[in-house]
Amino acid sequence: MSAFPSSRLTGDGVLDFTRTAVVLADHTGVVRGWTEGAERLLGYPAPRAVGRPLAEVFAGADPRPAAQDSTWRDRLAAADGWSGLAAVRHSDGRRLDLELRVLPVLDARKRSSRLVLAAEMMRTPWSGLGRSMLDGILGMSPVGVAMLDPDLRYVWLNDALERMGGAPRAERVGKRIGEVQPGLPAESIEAEMRRVLRTGVPSVGVEYLGRPRSDPRREHAYSTSFFRLEDEAGGVLGVCYMVLDVTESYRARQRMALLTRAGERIGSSLDVWQTAQELADAAVPDLADFVTVDLLDAMVSGEEPSSGPVHATDLFTMRRAGQRSVREGCPEAVVAVGERASYPQSAPVVLSLTGGDSLLLPVLDLDGSDWPADDPVRAARLRELGFHSLMVVPLRARGTFLGAATFARWQPTGPFQPDDLVLAEEFVTRAAISLDNARRFTREHAAALTLQRSLLPRDLPEQSAVDAAYRYLPADSSTGVGGDWFDVIPLSGARVALVVGDVVGHGVHAAATMGRLRAAVQALADLDLSPEEVLAHLDDMVNRVAHDANSDDGVIGATCLYAVYDPVSCSCTLARAGHPAPLLVSPAGACQLVDLPTGPPLGLGGMPFESTELLLSEGSLxxxxxxxxxxxxxxxxxxxxxxxxxxxxxxxxxxxxxxETVVSSLPGARPVDDVALLLARTRALPQEQLASWDIAADPSAVGAARRSAAGQLARWGLEKLEFSAELIVSELVTNAIRHASGPIRLRMIRDGALICEVSDGSSTAPHLRHARTTDEGGRGLFLIAQYAERWGARYTADGKFIWAELPLDAVAETVPASALIDAFADLDPPVAPPPDTR
Structure with a gap:
């Protein structure tokens, strides 16, 4: 082994060895490693120092033998650790006052070697700190430092790492990380050290999680930096790492990230059940292993919860609204979502919730008296699943108690801490606001939906012009109830009106506006107006609504499609105001969009509407x-x-x-806007149910018309209607002859009722008069109104129809004889009831 380049031992500012002599000696006390710092401090180049005994390179500064301090020199030669002050001679003979520290290490053969660190007291950054600084870095520092050989076996570690890991130094030296710390991710740590050994590129701030022997029940987070150790020639001596326990800061970052994700996930909808489930989903698995959310009945029904104090009885009227577990299928749950949640009537949880406080049970004593031990079923279940920690947090929003959320742990992540309770309370606070908003929206949505359903037809009216069916789907609750509507309105002459419309906007006002428009359409239909005239009147009405001083919600428009089908002529007249064109399917299956002028939406005003007339085959859809x-x-x-x-x-x-086929083809569970569908399959009136006669413009034709009508009634088997029908025919034909222009035509239709119609070429309408006793006429329509179930007038391009309907089960004595006597009592001489006059 030769020298350590001092720059290789620099650890990103944590330990700076550039001003420190680092000397490695073998088990005999002979120098085997010499750094540039040692050369600068003592003056010996590496070739002169390596291979010499430590006592020679650290020679005493005083040449007198009696003055030599043998204590520190003896400690240099010994194999045990030591630190102290020494006066040493530089190679040029001058005195150096040094701080020395001897650290025992093991070489590759596990023999006792030593590492000597030396620094000049007065000429280094440690000046004035001396022993305190060196002891702090290598002994008292919170930074753990370790050196490992190329086989990644410990050769040295400081006191901080020994305390941090909980494994004694003697057990570590000569072993690998996984052998002394099985709770750490040894494979990934060693993989990083091998990369540093291979490339020489340091790693800074590598984070990992583990369970050290010093605290095996709690997961810790560590930030570690690795750098390679090399000798003078660049040979690899090993790797050094420095580690900090950053558990608290890591958990703080995790809590902030978790809170951010929870804020994004909780309250994504205005549905109470979904919001409760989102709270449970957001907390598992990062905060808890099992979470339940229980809400008051008032919350799930959309009612207003009581704003007063919470009573224990309130806790027994809660329902499970959401739950989540790290286990598949949520086996910890005692009750299912939607069922009544059970709370023990004793104990801390009730007292905590009724007092408005959260409850933290860091260590769950299932054998003691604390909840849930007072609930045997729940306690047995929790004991079976191994739960060890519990939190119960009340859901409160705007001062009102809404329910409670329970957080539980069973995995070996350690019990809940006070910081976890703070995080859970933040979760619950956000969820409570969203739940209260969802409840308020649910209540308003339910009110709007109730209003809307009350304004839509419950059943389609009886009529014989078409076979009809419908579907109505309210929008997804997040968008609110819309203003779509449909209608089937029986008209005179066995005809029928088909209506579909859509009010702009959503909510209660849109539903109310829809109700007003539907009522208006029905009133206009009773007037037998043409489709384009109906839309024109609706347009005027929407304009009035939009400019109403009391209308401040911005609903200013609507669309509508109005169609009238006549089963006698098999014709259909349609007009639309900004509404989608209908689809027409022939009996053979050919499907096409009806080519129909669009027309402006209702409420724009000033633009005309146009209608289109189609001839439809019987059975068209x-x-x-x-x-x-x-x-x-x-x-x-x-x-x-x-x-x-x-x-x-x-x-x-x-x-x-x-x-059903149409509805099931819609994408998604619920539509984004209201859906109204009205299907009508056309019928044709059989010729045997229809009779008509041309009437000459001569008073003598009235009798012939009565006789023709009586004969037709006999053929239909309706002789019981003869008196009433003859009276109506007589009055209608007489009025047409006297007050209208030709051609005049009488038509009788047998449908759900007996329909008598007289058409003429005049556009002047009759009206019901209340004749005085001295008047000679004016009672014709009065009599028709008494005998007929309905009567009225409708206009065509060539004139008008005056019509009246008699129920098929009517009898001749519809009007008592006394009423007729009273009506003509003052006439002298008595005469037949005169026709109506204009």
Missing amino acids: LALYTNGLLLGKALDLDGGITRLRTALADPQAPLEDIC
Whole structure:
């Protein structure tokens, strides 16, 4: 062995050997290693020093034999450790006052060698510190230092490393790390040291985790630096490492990182159950091995929890809302999610929670009197699973108790510490705010959903124009209830109106606005307005709502599709206001988007709406929907149309099955926006249920019209309606002859009711009058209103229809005879009821 280059022993500023003489001597006391620092200090170059006894190179400064201090020279020659002061002669003869330290080491043959460190007291950075500095670095320093030979066996270590690892120095020397510290990752540490030995490139700040013999129950974190030791010729002598226990700072960093991840994970939704589960997921496995989250019943139902003091009875009305374990299947759980959580009625946990404090049981005494020993079932389960530490933290938000979270450990990571409780409380505080927000949203969402459902049709009305089916899916709870709606409205003449609409926005106001629009559509449908006129009136209404001084939530628009199908002519008239075009599927399965003018959304105002009339084959399928059906999670309009086309591939399948196919094709568990789907399969009215006659514009034609109507009723087997039907036909035909222009036509339809219609070429509408006793006319429509179930007027491009409906089970005595006598009592002479006048 020759000299150590001093620069090789520099450890990133931790130990600086450039001003220190480092001398390695063998078991006989002969110098075998000599550094540049030793040459600068004592003046001997390495060739003159190596091979000489230590006593010669560290010669006494006083030439008088009596003045020689034999104590330190004897200690140099001895094999045991020693430190002290000495007066030594430089090679040029001058005196040097040195601080000496002798450290025992073992050579490759396990013989007792020694390492001598020397520094001049007055001319080094240690000046004024002397023995204190040297003892501090090598004895009292918190930095552990060790030297290992090329086989990675210990040859020397300082006191700090001995204390840090818990293994005595005598046990370490000559052994490898894994042999004396099985709780450390020896393979990875030795792999790093071999890399340093191979490359000569130091490693600084390498961190690893382990369980030292000094504290085997607790995992520690270490920061270690490695550098290679070389001789004068560059030969590898071994490796030196310096290590610090950075457990506290490591755990602080881990807690901050864990808290950051928890903040990102907890509260990602406005669902109480999901938020509770997110709390459990965020804490396992980094903080605890098993976590449960129990909430008051009021929380899971969306009600307002009591803001007063927490009572013990409140703890017995909680439900398990979330739980997570490092074990698959969560075998530690006593109850399942959604079930009633059980808490013992004795003990510290109840007192802690009712007092608003957290509970920390670092060492769980399952055999003592503490909880959960008072709960035999729970205690037996925890004992079986080996739990050793427990924390219970109350969930509180805005001064209100919401529930409790329990954290447990069973793995050998050590019991919970006070810092862990602080971290758990921070977790729970964040989760509690998110849970309370989720509860409030759940309550508002439930109210909006209840309002929305109350405003939508529960069942489709009876009518014979189409077979209809529908599906309505509310949006994902995070987006709130929307304002989508649909309707099937029976119209006069056996026709039917099909409506689908969507209000801009979400929430209670959108649902309320939807209800107003739906009611308006039904009122306008009763007026028998054409589709484009209905949309124009709706547009005016939305404009009024948007400019209402009390409307401050920004809902200013809606879309709507309005279609009217006539089973007599098999025609369908459609108009839309910014709404997706419907899909039409022929009886043979050909599917196409209806080419329909778009029209502006409702609420813009000032722009006209246009309608399109189609002739549909019987059995055609018309699909009306809102855009939530098309967009889905992917927000892909073209993909939504393709999905809908595929779902409608079999138009003759049962409509309910088609609805299920369409809904099941939606991506994701819940749609991002409300989905309204209305399917209508067209029917055609059989000719045997229809009769019509052209009426001449002559008063004598009234009698012929009555006789024709009576004959048709006889053929339909409706003779019991003869009196009522003749009266209605007589009045309608008489009014048309007297007050309208031709051509005049009478039509009777047998459907769910008996429909009597008279069409003419006039656009003037009749109205119901309340005639005085002295009036000779004005009672015709009054009589029609008394006999008919419904009556009204609708307009066409060529004129109008006046119609009335009689229920098929009606009888002739619908109006008592006394009412007729009273109506004409003041007429002299008595006459038949006159027709209505304009």
